[in-house]
Amino acid sequence: MIVTTKHACAAAGRLALIALSAALAAAAGCAPSRDSERAAPDTTAAESRAEDLAGRLAPSERDSIDRGPLRSWVDAQIAAIPNFSLGALTLESTSKIHEQYQATTLDEQFGGNEARRSLLVRSPDGRWVLDTYYGMEIVERSGRPAAAWDADRGFRVFDARTDSLRVYEVLGTTAVPWMGAWIGPDRFVVVGDAILTEMSGQPPPDPAPRTPIAWLGDMESRELTTFRGPAIPDSLWDRYARARLDAFAARQPQIQWE
Amino acid sequence: MSGVSRSLRASALAAALALAHAAVPAAPASAHVVCVDPGHGGADPGAVGICEEESINLGVSNYLLYLLQHDASFEGSFATRTTDISVALSQRVALATAGGAEAFVSLHHNSGVTIRTFVMYDTTGQQASRWTRSRALATASAERLCVEFSTPHALDCDGVCVDQAPQCSGSTLYVLRENPLPSALGEPCGVGAAEAARLCSTSVYPDYMEEARGYYQGLREFFGLTAIGTSFQAAGGPGADTLRWTESDPERWVTYAIERSDACWGPWQPIASIVSHDDRYTPDDMHYTYIDGTVSYARPYWYRLSVTDERATAVTTPAALPPATPPPAPQALVAEGAPLAGGRASVSLEWAAQQAAGFHVYRSLYESMSDCGAAFDRIATTSATAFTDTTAPSGIPLFYRVRAYNATGGSEVSPEAALVVDSRTGAPEPHESAASWPWPNPASRVGAVHVTLPHNGHVRASLHDVAGRRVALLLDARRLAGDLELPLDSGTEARLSRGVYFIQVLLDGRPLGTRRLVLLQ
Numbered sequence: 001m002i003v004t005t006k007h008a009c010a011a012a013g014r015l016a017l018i019a020l021s022a023a024l025a026a027a028a029g030c031a032p033s034r035d036s037e038r039a040a041p042d043t044t045a046a047e048s049r050a051e052d053l054a055g056r057l058a059p060s061e062r063d064s065i066d067r068g069p070l071r072s073w074v075d076a077q078i079a080a081i082p083n084f085s086l087g088a089l090t091l092e093s094t095s096k097i098h099e100q101y102q103a104t105t106l107d108e109q110f111g112g113n114e115a116r117r118s119l120l121v122r123s124p125d126g127r128w129v130l131d132t133y134y135g136m137e138i139v140e141r142s143g144r145p146a147a148a149w150d151a152d153r154g155f156r157v158f159d160a161r162t163d164s165l166r167v168y169e170v171l172g173t174t175a176v177p178w179m180g181a182w183i184g185p186d187r188f189v190v191v192g193d194a195i196l197t198e199m200s201g202q203p204p205p206d207p208a209p210r211t212p213i214a215w216l217g218d219m220e221s222r223e224l225t226t227f228r229g230p231a232i233p234d235s236l237w238d239r240y241a242r243a244r245l246d247a248f249a250a251r252q253p254q255i256q257w258e
Numbered sequence: 259m260s261g262v263s264r265s266l267r268a269s270a271l272a273a274a275l276a277l278a279h280a281a282v283p284a285a286p287a288s289a290h291v292v293c294v295d296p297g298h299g300g301a302d303p304g305a306v307g308i309c310e311e312e313s314i315n316l317g318v319s320n321y322l323l324y325l326l327q328h329d330a331s332f333e334g335s336f337a338t339r340t341t342d343i344s345v346a347l348s349q350r351v352a353l354a355t356a357g358g359a360e361a362f363v364s365l366h367h368n369s370g371v372t373i374r375t376f377v378m379y380d381t382t383g384q385q386a387s388r389w390t391r392s393r394a395l396a397t398a399s400a401e402r403l404c405v406e407f408s409t410p411h412a413l414d415c416d417g418v419c420v421d422q423a424p425q426c427s428g429s430t431l432y433v434l435r436e437n438p439l440p441s442a443l444g445e446p447c448g449v450g451a452a453e454a455a456r457l458c459s460t461s462v463y464p465d466y467m468e469e470a471r472g473y474y475q476g477l478r479e480f481f482g483l484t485a486i487g488t489s490f491q492a493a494g495g496p497g498a499d500t501l502r503w504t505e506s507d508p509e510r511w512v513t514y515a516i517e518r519s520d521a522c523w524g525p526w527q528p529i530a531s532i533v534s535h536d537d538r539y540t541p542d543d544m545h546y547t548y549i550d551g552t553v554s555y556a557r558p559y560w561y562r563l564s565v566t567d568e569r570a571t572a573v574t575t576p577a578a579l580p581p582a583t584p585p586p587a588p589q590a591l592v593a594e595g596a597p598l599a600g601g602r603a604s605v606s607l608e609w610a611a612q613q614a615a616g617f618h619v620y621r622s623l624y625e626s627m628s629d630c631g632a633a634f635d636r637i638a639t640t641s642a643t644a645f646t647d648t649t650a651p652s653g654i655p656l657f658y659r660v661r662a663y664n665a666t667g668g669s670e671v672s673p674e675a676a677l678v679v680d681s682r683t684g685a686p687e688p689h690e691s692a693a694s695w696p697w698p699n700p701a702s703r704v705g706a707v708h709v710t711l712p713h714n715g716h717v718r719a720s721l722h723d724v725a726g727r728r729v730a731l732l733l734d735a736r737r738l739a740g741d742l743e744l745p746l747d748s749g750t751e752a753r754l755s756r757g758v759y760f761i762q763v764l765l766d767g768r769p770l771g772t773r774r775l776v777l778l779q
Contacts, residue, residue, distance in 0.1 A: 108301060139348050139432070148347045148432035151297055151366045151378075151443055152304055152311070170305045172368050173427050173445050195425065210424040237424045258430055 070181050072250045073191040076243035077212050081232055089214060089227040097167055097222045105163045113138055115145040115255055122160070123182040128219060129158040132180040132190050134170060138255065146256035147248070153177055155190050157219060167219070175213065178244060179251050186219040193232065193244070210237075289333040290481045292326055293359035294319050294473075295433065296337065297366040297443075300344030300716070301736060305367065310734060315365045316342065321470035322365070329474075331483055334358070342716055342766060347432040354439055361395055361480065363473055364433050364443040376400065376417030377444045378426055380434035391440035393418070398479040399442050403472035440480075444473065492561045498551040501561055505534065508543040516548060517562040520668055526562055585613040585662040588643075588672040593658050595650070595679030603652035603679035607660070608644045609672060614662035616641045620671070621650065622657040652679040673722070678768045696744075696761055696775055706745045707761065707775065713739045715766040721746070721775070722760045729754065732761075746777070 077084045106129065110117050115138045121130040134154040138145045154170035155177050171177065175194035182188050194213045212229030232240050248257040296319035297312070298304035304311030319337050326332035336357050338350045345353075354362045377400040379392035400418045419426035421434055421443070434441045446469060490503040501516065512534050517526035529550060532539055540546045553559060588611040595605040607619065619638040638645055650656050657676050662669040696707035711717065719732040732744045744761075746754060756777055763770040 137347050137432070148436075149427075149429045150347060150433075151364070151427065151431055151445065170303075170311075172305055173366070174368070176428050193428065195428075207425040210428060232424065234424060240424075241422070241428070258435075 070179070070189060070191060072247040073178050076178075076240075076247045077229065080236060080240040080243040081212070081230060082236075084212070084230065089212070089229050092213075092226045092228045094223060094225045097169070097217060097219075097224045106158055106160075109158075109165075115252070118252055118254075121180055121182065121188075123185060123188070125185050127160055127185065128166075128182070128188070129160050130180050130182065130188050130190075131156045131158065132177040132192075134177075141256055144256055145254060147258060153192075155180060155215075157188070157217070167217070169215075169224070176244070177215075178247055188217045188219075190215045190217070193240075196228070196231070289335075290331055290361070290477075291357065291359045292332055292335040292477055293354035293357055293362045293439070294322050294326070294335065294337040295350050295354070295362060295364040296320075296339060297364055299339050299342055302344060303735075311367050312342065313734075314367050316340075318469050318473075319365050322363075322473050325470060325474040326477070331481070332477070348436070350433050351437050354437065359439055361477065362433070362437050362439045362441040363395070363399065363477070364441070365473070366443060366445050368445045376419050376426065377403070377442050378419055378421040378431065378434065379442050380421045380430055380437075382422065382430050382435055388438065388440065392434070392442060395440045395476070395480045396442035399444060399473055399476035402474075402476035402479060403444065403446065403469065490561075490563045492559075494553075494559075497553070498549050499553050499559060499561070501548045501550065501563070503546050503563055505540075505544050505546065511535065512565050514546070515564040516550075517564070518550065519560045519562070583664075584669045585611065585615075585664050587670040588614070588617065588660045588662050591658065591660055591672045591675040593656070593675040593677045595652075595656070595677050597652050597679055598648065601652055602648070603650045603656075605647040605650050605656060605658070605677070605679065606644070607647065607658055607675065609660050611643055611660075611662050613664065614669070615664040616662070617643070617645075618661045618663065618668070619645050619647070620659045620661070621647065622659075650679070675772075676764075676769050696773055701746065701775060701777055706743050709742050709744065709761075709763055709770070711737060711739045711742050711765060711770075713765070717742065718764040719744050720762050721754075722762060722772075729759070 074086070106117075106120075109131075110120075116133070116136075119131070119133050121132070122128070123130070132155040134156050135150040135152050137148045137150070139148045140146065151173050152170055153172070153176050156165060156169070157167035158164065159166045171194065174197065175192060177190050177192035179192075180188055180190035191212070191214045193210055195210050196208045209231035211231050214227045214229075216225040216227070217223070245257045248255075296315035298315060299312045302312065304315065316339070320340060323335065323337050323340070326335035336353075336359075338353050339345050350364075351362075377396040379389060379396040381389045396418045421427045421431045422429060431443060434443055491501070493500050493502075503514075514532045514534065515528060516530040516532070518529050519526045529552065530548060532546070532548060534540075535543055539548055550559075550561075588609040591607065591609040593605055593607050595603050598604050609617075611617065617640055618636050619640065621635055621637045637647060637649065647658075656678065657674055659671040659674055661671045696709050698705075698707065701707045709719070715736065716734075717737045718734045721730040721732055730746070732746070733742075754777055759775045759777060760772050761775045762772040
């Protein structure tokens with residue numbers, strides 16, 4: 001499913017921005033630049049984000065959450081996109097998470113494939129299991145496990161309590177989730193890149209640009225909030241694609257990423 | 259890493275065993291064998307909207323396979339899957355090469371209406387000569403899809419792109435990158451968006467046929483086979499239908515065979531054979547006209563033009579003749595099967611009908627996407643309202659339809675009856691293990707009914723009225739074995755009225771059964 005439904009909800013967006021900014025800033029180990037704050041279209045949201053980044057995230061909570069995967073994504077955006085900053089991420093849409101309950105188990109999905117299982121991310125209390133690599137299989141190349149990509153990508157959340165699939169967001173051909181992390185017992189962030197699929201409900205320009213993208217999911221409220229970054233210049237695409245592979249490799253060096 | 263290596267070796271062994279047992283056809287020497295690859299399947303539904311992507315991929319694939327297998331130029335073509343099963347990416351490529359294919363076409367669908375329809379190819383991992391051919395295949399497919407699409411898909415349908423380009427997938431795709439064959443992967447749009455809601459609200463996805471024809475014509479173009487399909491036209495008139503077509507190569511000498519049917523899926527009756535350059539039909543060796551003065555009824559006729567190894571189909575509008583008064587379509591078609599020796603089955607069919615002089619009985623091995631979407635063969639003609647088919651294969655899905663006829667013509671076809679006859683002699687048929695479903699019965703029309711699943715699997719449950727029309731898709735997802743609740747207010751926009759319905763449940767693509775259900779209140 002491609003997230004195209006747009007419900008501009010200022011309050012929800014503000015709260016979501018707070019959480020996303022906190023997660024990403026904590027991952028990057030830095031606060032957004034003043035430039036980034038000027039880039040934010042919603043002044044209230046920008047203030048809330050600044051307030052949040054000033055210390056809303058308690059150190060004890062931070063310690064309980066592994067934001068390592070997000071850090072490599074943030075680093076890659078900074079390295080590959082000129083003048084990229086966290087503040088350049090703007091609210092694109094909020095939508096209900098489409099819960100696609102399926103009576104399938106983690107074993108059915110991943111079997112004994114340890115390389116594939118190593119990419120799953122458990123929530124802090126172990127209730128949820130996040131898989132941001134829907135559409136990837138592991139094959140053997142030169143005696144090593146290697147990533148094999150299908151046409152469609154997406155992310156999924158399994159309920160560890162019932163060992164069943166609860167959320168199934170297939171993003172389609174145009175999006176590439178890189179990795180994800182839990183920022184609370186029921187909240188997760190997935191980051192990646194994707195083609196711009198709409199602009200204010202209208203078709204995007206042709207050709208549509210590819211941008212950094214982040215999804216903030218809340219398993220309690222079943223809300224999914226999408227944030228967009230600036231367009232990746234075509235001239236820098238090769239550099240960006242290499243940065244993506246480097247980030248994958250940092251996430252799981254045992255796998256050959258292509 | 260040792261655990262990883264063990265699991266990889268186990269996977270490779272399993273794949274090799276599966277390949278060894280796969281029914282990959284031998285490639286005829288003179289034909290262009292194509293491997294059609296419907297994406298996703300089994301536990302992987304792909305993009306999920308109103309429909310699941312994997313089922314649309316499979317529907318288009320089955321129809322494309324039908325077109326290819328009925329064209330001598332593509333004899334021996336095959337698919338990586340023809341049912342709802344999981345196939346690993348590496349196995350898809352291995353099947354294509356093991357089957358002697360010359361081209362590989364992977365079928366997918368995008369989920370947003372604002373996404374361009376595009377066909378991808380890959381430029382990494384293989385020699386330049388291979389990806390040049392892949393680009394030609396992708397270009398031909400995209401151009402022909404654009405010609406065939408008559409729906410909103412026609413918007414922005416001209417895209418061809420390299421898979422790793424930022425405006426495309428942004429990644430190298432395994433089935434394109436690792437494939438030694440010329441390979442293309444199509445992504446028409448519209449699985450999950452509002453348009454799909456309309457398309458999928460019926461039991462068919464109307465664009466199956468257009469899309470499959472697009473790929474088919476693209477493959478003909480890719481292999482240098484002249485496409486005559488777009489030039490063959492038919493028009494109805496008073497007492498006669500007029501057929502026109504254009505010959506793209508006026509220098510060649512061929513014979514045109516014209517066939518006619520009163521249904522898009524046949525049976526086809528030969529009505530004329532015309533030699534090229536016959537000036538009774540062509541004034542300039544390019545444009546041909548043939549008038550069929552033997553039409554009998556004011557109803558559409560389908561015409562088929564075959565030229566050596568090429569074939570095209572055109573449909574007339576009803577001619578201005580006295581209207582036909584064919585009998586109504588047979589109803590309540592029921593099929594029950596029993597295994598026979600030698601992998602065959604005996605299938606007993608019964609139906610209800612009025613005002614009919616006789617009946618044609620049809621069978622297909624493919625699920626019917628629409629009247630024209632399945633390869634139905636007429637297997638019998640009878641004057642009774644029952645027939646026993648003793649030539650059916652066991653262990654695979656069978657689909658039956660019946661059509662009534664009288665002196666003025668044939669009726670519409672009956673609703674479909676589907677079953678699988680278990681090939682193990684004496685073994686119970688799947689529906690017998692859940693003999694008591696659905697319950698409660700009668701049920702409340704705003705309540706739910708329960709069915710019993712004999713094993714885990716993908717469940718597709720639908721509710722049909724007494725005319726066989728689907729009024730609700732109650733469920734289309736994987737479920738665990740045991741009790742399964744199906745809310746009756748799901749999958750339909752309007753509240754169901756009181757009355758008699760039929761609930762049909764497919765488990766992993768195989769019929770669990772079709773049962774009568776009475777709704778009250």
